[in-house]
Every structure is written in structure tokens, then in C-alpha cells.
Amino acid sequence: MANISGIAKLAGVSVSTVSRVLNNHKYVSDDKREAVLKVIEEMNYTPNKNAIDLIRGETKTVGVILPYNNNPAFDQMLNGILNKASENDFSVTVLPSEYNKNKEIGYLQKLKSKLFDGIIIASRASDWETIIPYSNYGSIVSCEYTHNTEIGCSYSDRYSSYLDTFQLLKNRGHFAVAFTTARLESNSTNQMIDAYNEVFGELPTYYHISDCQCLDDGWEAAKKFLQSPERPTAIYANGDEVAGGIYLYATSQQVNIPADLAIIGQENQPTGSVLGITTIDHQLTKVGEEAFNLVLNKSREKIKVPYSIIERESV
Amino acid sequence: MANISGIAKLAGVSVSTVSRVLNNHKYVSDDKREAVLKVIEEMNYTPNKNAIDLIRGETKTVGVILPYNNNPAFDQMLNGILNKASENDFSVTVLPSEYNKNKEIGYLQKLKSKLFDGIIIASRASDWETIIPYSNYGSIVSCEYTHNTEIGCSYSDRYSSYLDTFQLLKNRGHFAVAFTTARLESNSTNQMIDAYNEVFGELPTYYHISDCQCLDDGWEAAKKFLQSPERPTAIYANGDEVAGGIYLYATSQQVNIPADLAIIGQENQPTGSVLGITTIDHQLTKVGEEAFNLVLNKSREKIKVPYSIIERESV
DNA sequence: CCTTGACTTGAAATGCATTTCACAAATTAG
DNA sequence: CTAATTTGTGAAATGCATTTCAAGTCAAGG
Numbered sequence: 139m140a141n142i143s144g145i146a147k148l149a150g151v152s153v154s155t156v157s158r159v160l161n162n163h164k165y166v167s168d169d170k171r172e173a174v175l176k177v178i179e180e181m182n183y184t185p186n187k188n189a190i191d192l193i194r195g196e197t198k199t200v201g202v203i204l205p206y207n208n209n210p211a212f213d214q215m216l217n218g219i220l221n222k223a224s225e226n227d228f229s230v231t232v233l234p235s236e237y238n239k240n241k242e243i244g245y246l247q248k249l250k251s252k253l254f255d256g257i258i259i260a261s262r263a264s265d266w267e268t269i270i271p272y273s274n275y276g277s278i279v280s281c282e283y284t285h286n287t288e289i290g291c292s293y294s295d296r297y298s299s300y301l302d303t304f305q306l307l308k309n310r311g312h313f314a315v316a317f318t319t320a321r322l323e324s325n326s327t328n329q330m331i332d333a334y335n336e337v338f339g340e341l342p343t344y345y346h347i348s349d350c351q352c353l354d355d356g357w358e359a360a361k362k363f364l365q366s367p368e369r370p371t372a373i374y375a376n377g378d379e380v381a382g383g384i385y386l387y388a389t390s391q392q393v394n395i396p397a398d399l400a401i402i403g404q405e406n407q408p409t410g411s412v413l414g415i416t417t418i419d420h421q422l423t424k425v426g427e428e429a430f431n432l433v434l435n436k437s438r439e440k441i442k443v444p445y446s447i448i449e450r451e452s453v
Numbered sequence: 454m455a456n457i458s459g460i461a462k463l464a465g466v467s468v469s470t471v472s473r474v475l476n477n478h479k480y481v482s483d484d485k486r487e488a489v490l491k492v493i494e495e496m497n498y499t500p501n502k503n504a505i506d507l508i509r510g511e512t513k514t515v516g517v518i519l520p521y522n523n524n525p526a527f528d529q530m531l532n533g534i535l536n537k538a539s540e541n542d543f544s545v546t547v548l549p550s551e552y553n554k555n556k557e558i559g560y561l562q563k564l565k566s567k568l569f570d571g572i573i574i575a576s577r578a579s580d581w582e583t584i585i586p587y588s589n590y591g592s593i594v595s596c597e598y599t600h601n602t603e604i605g606c607s608y609s610d611r612y613s614s615y616l617d618t619f620q621l622l623k624n625r626g627h628f629a630v631a632f633t634t635a636r637l638e639s640n641s642t643n644q645m646i647d648a649y650n651e652v653f654g655e656l657p658t659y660y661h662i663s664d665c666q667c668l669d670d671g672w673e674a675a676k677k678f679l680q681s682p683e684r685p686t687a688i689y690a691n692g693d694e695v696a697g698g699i700y701l702y703a704t705s706q707q708v709n710i711p712a713d714l715a716i717i718g719q720e721n722q723p724t725g726s727v728l729g730i731t732t733i734d735h736q737l738t739k740v741g742e743e744a745f746n747l748v749l750n751k752s753r754e755k756i757k758v759p760y761s762i763i764e765r766e767s768v
Numbered sequence: 769c770c771t772t773g774a775c776t777t778g779a780a781a782t783g784c785a786t787t788t789c790a791c792a793a794a795t796t797a798g
Numbered sequence: 799c800t801a802a803t804t805t806g807t808g809a810a811a812t813g814c815a816t817t818t819c820a821a822g823t824c825a826a827g828g
Contacts, residue, residue, distance in 0.1 A: 142785055152808040157786055165806055187566040188512065189784035192503040193813050199546070207532050217522050220549050229568075231514070231546045234535050251502040252814095253544075352723040383727055408667040409724070412698055457815055467778040472816055480775055504814035508783050 140183050149177040160185060196255050199229040200433050203245050204260035205237045209351060210379060211405055211422055212260050215281055218426025219258060226434055228255075237263040237321070246272040256433035258426075261324070279432045281425055282325055283440065290438035292428035294420035296326050299445045300333030300374075303402055303418060307372045308337055310453060312400060316370035318350040318359050318380055330376075344368045350376055353409070356383020364391060364399075372400035372453070378410030378417055385413050385452065401452040414451040421445060455498050464492040475500060511570050514544040515748050518560055519575035520552045524666060525694060526720055526737055527575050530596055533741025534573060541749055543570075552578040552636070561587040571748035573741075576639070594747045596740055597640055598755065605753040607743035609735035611641050614760045615648030615689075618717055618733060622687045623652055625768060627715060631660040631685035633674050633695055645691075659683045665691055668724070671698020679706060679714075687715035687768070693725030693732055700728050700767065716767040729766040736760060 142160075146153045151170050158166045159174040166174075177183075191197045202219055204212045216232070223230045231254065233245040242264045249257050249272055256277040262269070266286055272278060273288045280291040307315050315338060319327040327348060334341045344366055347359045356375060360383065363370055375381035381403030385395060393399050403410045406419035421443050428441045457475075461468045466485050473481045474489040492498075506512045517534055519527045531547070538545045546569065548560040557579045564572050564587055571592040577584070581601055587593060588603045595606040622630050630653060634642040642663060649656045659681055662674045671690060675698065678685055690696035696718030700710060708714050718725045721734035736758050743756045 141783080146808095153785075154787080154808060155806085158807090161786085165804090167806060170807085184562060184565045186507065186784050187563065187568045188503055188507040189813090190786080192501065192507055192784080192815095193786050195813075197503065207535055208528055213523055213528070216547075220522055220547060224549060229546050229548075229563075231544050232531075232535060233544075234539060247499060248502065248544075250499045253502045353727045354723045357727050379723070382724075386727055408669045408694070409697075412668045412672050412701055456813080461778095468815075469778060469817080470776085473777090476816080480777085482776065485777085501814050504783090505816080507785095507814080508816050510783075 140181055142185065145174065145177050145181060145183055148181065149174045191252075195252065197229075197253060198227060199231055199254050200430065201231045201233045201245055201248065201254040201257045202260060203233045203235050203242060203257060203262065205235050205263075206351075207232065207234055210377060210407055211420075214405065214422035215260050215426035215429070218423040218428075219430045220426075221423070222427045222430035222434070226430075228430075228434070233257075235263070237261075239264045239268075243268065246278075249278070250275040256436075258429045258433060277433050277436045277438070279429045281422075281429055287438065290432045290440060292425050292432060292441045292443060294422070294425055294443050294445050296420070296445075297329040297333055299418050299420065299447075300330050301336060302447065303374055304333055304337035306447070307374070307400065307402070307453070310372075310400065312372040313338065314345075314368070314370045315372045315374065316345040316347075316363050317374040317376070318356065318384075319346065319348045319376050320351060322348040326376075330374075342368065345370060350380045353379045353383040353386070356380035356385075357387045358383075360384040360387035364388065364393060370399075372402070374402045375404065377405055378403035378407035378415060381415045381417070381452075382409035382413055385415060396452050403452075406448055410450075416450045416453045417448050419446050419448055455496055457500065460489065460492050460496060460498055463496065464489045506567075510567065512544075512568060513542060514546055514569050515745065516546045516548045516560055516563065516569040516572045517575060518548045518550050518557060518572060518577065520550050520578075522547065522549055525692060525722055526735075529720065529737035530575050530741035530744070533738040533743075534745045535741075536738075537742045537745035537749070541745075543745075543749070548572075550578070552576075554579045554583075558583065561593075564593070565590040571751075573744045573748060592748050592751045592753070594744045596737075596744055602753060605747045605755065607740050607747060607756040607758060609737070609740055609758050609760050611735070611760075612644040612648055614733050614735065614762075615645050616651060617762065618689055619648055619652035621762070621768070622689070622715065622717070625687075625715065627687040628653065629660075629683070629685045630687045630689065631662075631678050632689040632691070633665040633671065633699075634661065634663045634691050635666060637663040641691075645689075657683065660685060665695045668694045668698040668701070671695035671700075672702045673698075675699040675702035679703065679708060685714075687717070689717045690719065692720055693718035693722035693730060696730045696732070696767075697724035697728055700730060710767050718767075721763055725765075731765045731768045732763050734761050734763055 142156050143153050146156045155170055156174050159171050220230055235241045259280045270288045278289050280289050283293045284291045319330050331341055350359055373384055375384055381401050384401055388395060388399050401415055403415045403417040406417045410417045424443045457471050458468050461471045470485055471489050474486050535545055550556045563569060574595045585603045593604050595604050598608045599606045634645050646656055665674055688699055690699055696716050699716055703714050716730055718730045718732040721732045725732045740758045
């Protein structure tokens, strides 16, 4: 009987007193406290966290819905969340969604069933209308900008960063500018396209390749872009890994960077720094950290994390 | 009162009946079942998972102790774990340790406090002696080979793979072989050194650089190796990212791969595939998957996951 | 017509720790 | 030396769902 009442019995005190000792309440006499601690030690007792969570109604656990675990961008966010969670004695449960709406809803149900105190959504497939009702059961925080008031967010102003980047390229005399993105349906892809339209006008389809994630994909994308009759003079990649792939394919074809082709990456990853690729650092670690803080404070604020352009030799 | 007894009252049945409906027991009459479901629907009721976990004594959650989250090797393992966990309706909680023994113990305590059904240790700082006692409270599985019987493991036979690799290099006529590793104190570093000794004899210190994780580190390591008077003719890197950094530095110095320098990486990552670097695939995703299976089956087996050498153009 | 097995259902016990309430004892204040 | 606090402690209520036990109903088998 390794539970609190067993301990109480052995120590000759009441359950309440054991609980007080466990929680460092004052108003426990030294002798009883010692007696209790002694029995706890002897019995090698540890309180049952499920019972505690049940009665307290909170679990000090946050769930993180993220589509893929091996994605460098989501990884940075997760890192930020883990940092702050660790500091605040919270646990982090990874909820891989693969952009599957049913999985997402399943995870939100777990919030409702009191398994998590809050959920951070790194990226999502479901509509906000579907998600919002769950905000009654714990704080839900998004890592992209939200227009509603129910869901707080910690985000990087991507649209603005895309504008800046395209403008930078335009200023340097580039008009044939191509770019890669991740999912076609994603928010940031739309923002990227909008930003392109804003700066250069109507986007020709041959300047955009989607579904790029890693170095491999960048290599293939570069191949297509550079072999196309509408060859771009600059490519904006949706990540430094992708940018690295582009860089390596280009140099393998004796294309000079930046003379023949300018490249800009994103997220400031090691690959980019080694190859000297200019990049936009969206500070996703910071985004994750702030997202966790919002959950912790049950806040619905909207926190804009500033991005920065790191200029290197690829433009 | 959104709990099971509230539902019971409203539906005009007993708590037991509601529970039966919730758990799809047979032996519930259709009319009562419908009545209960109707009230559940109306009240928007969801059972409290903490209460369920408490009474069932299991949480369908596995904790994963991993030193760093942004490490590609651990990431692959985590991915494998997430895959299988998802399939089996388990949750995965990430427990970042930074190789801090206190943190590790703290996580093991959570196993004891019934928060997890099991714990997978991707890598550790604590001794097995410290860890083993906790195996009484749930299954603990290691992603490296364990010599004890208490802790099951799913592992890649690194020592053997290192032997193979060094032997391969030797067969190709390389005698000046250097290598990089991660932590100096780690198990695999020791195995790497042992394997070197086995194949080439006493290791000269100038052939080993530790604490390499990413492309950046590989670049710096290559710089040191290639500028050294004891310049190696082959380098074995502890990851394809690191190998990529070595490759890029070497080519930036007009060093020909593989004519002037052979490179072998590990883990079969995109960077390596793009650069055509020969690599040892330790199938860490598979290692993670098997580790999860061990937890699921409360097994203490030792599962050796076969590695494979992927030959490309860098040797 | 009686026995037996298949259904149905609810009361109560269970899992475990926290917290409120009530009360007693020991201090401190006035 | 009372009155008012501050300490110290335990009984009982609470949070919530599962499961066992007992008991009752009903139809099929002999």
C-alpha cells in the first residue's frame, strides 16, 4: 500500500499531515514532519501524479501540434517551447499531425479531457472556427498570426519579411525572381505569393516551386529553375537547407553566386552560414519561447517577434 | 457538473451505465444507451483523462529522454518513436536532458509517479546502476546497447559498423584516417576510438576532433585536419551534416574528393545524398520504432537493428 | 413448469492526494 | 490574566471514472 494513507498509518499521523509535509506547508511540528519523511524514505514512496493532476485540475503539460517533427522550422519552435517549459517545470508532449484535421481535433479533445493545460499550434490544417471552441478548455496559442481574439499568438511577420526580401532583390536589380515554398495551401505560401505580387506584379507559375523541405528538394528545384527558358536571376528559398541545395546545384553547374544567381534563404541555419547564404532569421526559437509564455500566463495576446536580415555573400 | 455522475443523473441511469456506454460495453439496452449519448452530446461532455489514468494505473504516454532536440540523430529516433506511438494511440513527451544527471533522475521520478508507462532513453549521462531501480515502475528502454538484463534496448551495433568502415578505408589504401565524434565521454566515441585502435593501432590525438554536431563544426574540423602537418587522406565524420561541412571546406580549398581526401558520413541525411557522400545508415528511425515496441510490450529484449553502408562517390 | 444461461442495471468500493472545516493547544497582545 | 492570534492536527468532502458484486428480468432448453 504505497499511497498517502499507507504512509499516514505507518507514521502515526493523518493523511492531511502527510500531504502537508509533501507540499511543504508550514504548521507541521518538526517531530511529525520527521516521522513522515522517515516513513516516506523507508517505503520509497512517491506521490501519484495522476491523482494530483486530477484534484488540482491541471497537469503542467503543454501539447504541441506540429505537422512534422523533422522539419527544421518546427524544430526551432519546439526547441524554444522546450526551453521555457523546462524552466517552468512543464512537460511538453509532441502531437504530430501531418496536417491531418482529424488528428488535430483528436489532440484538441485531449485538451478538453484535461490532459494538457494548453496547446501550442505550430501549424494547422483545421479552420479556426473548428479550433476556437476548444479554447474554453485551456489556452490555445498559435505560432502564426490569428485574426480572432480567442487564440493568442506568437509570430513572425512573414508577409512583411517577404516584402522586404523581394524589395531588396528588386533594389539590387533583380526582376526575374523565383522562389520555393513548403505546402501550397499554407498561410506562408500565400503570403509569399502576395508579397511577390505586391513587389513584382502578377506571378508567373514558372517562378514558384512548392513542397520544398530539405537540401535535396532545393537541388531539384534549382535544376528546374536553371534549366528553364525563363531562368531567374535570383531565388528566394523557404529555408537554408533548401537554399543550400540550390547553391550546391548552381555551383555544380558553374553558375556563379551571386554574379549569375542571387540566393536568399530563411531561418539562419548552419548550412546557410557555412555556404555564406544571406538569410532571413525569423527567430523561430524565440517564437516558440513566447508561445509557451502565453500558455503559461493564459494570455491571448498577439506577440510579434521581430525578424532580421542576415546579409552574407549570396546576394 | 460536467462529470459522469451529472450525466447519469440527467439521463436517469446509474454511473455504471454511463461508464458502460462510454467504454462500449455490451449489455446496455438500446434505449438507455441512446439516452446517455443524447445527454453526453447535449452537455458536451468529455471524460476526464486524469481520472481514467488514475484508476487504470496507466497513461498511454511514453517519455523520451534525449539530450538535445535539434540533433539530427536523436531526431530520427524521436521520429521513429512518434510514428509507432501514433499508431498505437500513445502520447510522447519529450524530456530534454542536456546530459544533466539531475534532470535525468527527475524524469525517471516521473515514471515512478505514474506519469509515464515507460521511458525511452536516447542517450544518457547517468550510470545504469542509478537508472535500473526505476525499471520497477515501468519499462525503460535504451537506444544504445545495455549489458544488464533489466533494461531492454533497440540499438545499432556501432562498434561493428565502425570496424567495417575503418576496414573499408584501410582496404582502399588509407592509413592516415581521421575522424570526428560528438561528446568525448559518449559511448559511441569510445567505440569509435576502440574500432580505430583495432584496425589501425594506437590513435594519434591529431586524428580525432570531438564535439562536432553540425555543418559548421565539420567545416572547422576539416580546416584543422587539412592544415595540420599530419594531414589525413580520409575522414570519417559522425554525421552527414558534419561530413557535408568537411566536404564543403575541402572543395573550397581545391581538395579533390575522393582523390585527395575520402569522406564517409553517417545517418544517411539529405546533405550527404546531395553531395554524394558515402554514409553509414544506422537506421535510427527504425531504432526508435523498435524502442517504442519494446515499451509497448513491456519487453526487455535486446534488438539489434542492422546498419547499412551506402556507397556513393566520396571514397 | 422448472432450470439455466444471457442480459441489464445500480450500489458501493476503488484508485490517490488535496483542501476545507472544525477544534484544540500554545502564544502573544493588551 | 483574559482576549485574540497563531500553530498544529485530523475527519471528511472532493475531484472523476472504472469495476466488482449482487440482484433482478427474460427467454431458451429439458
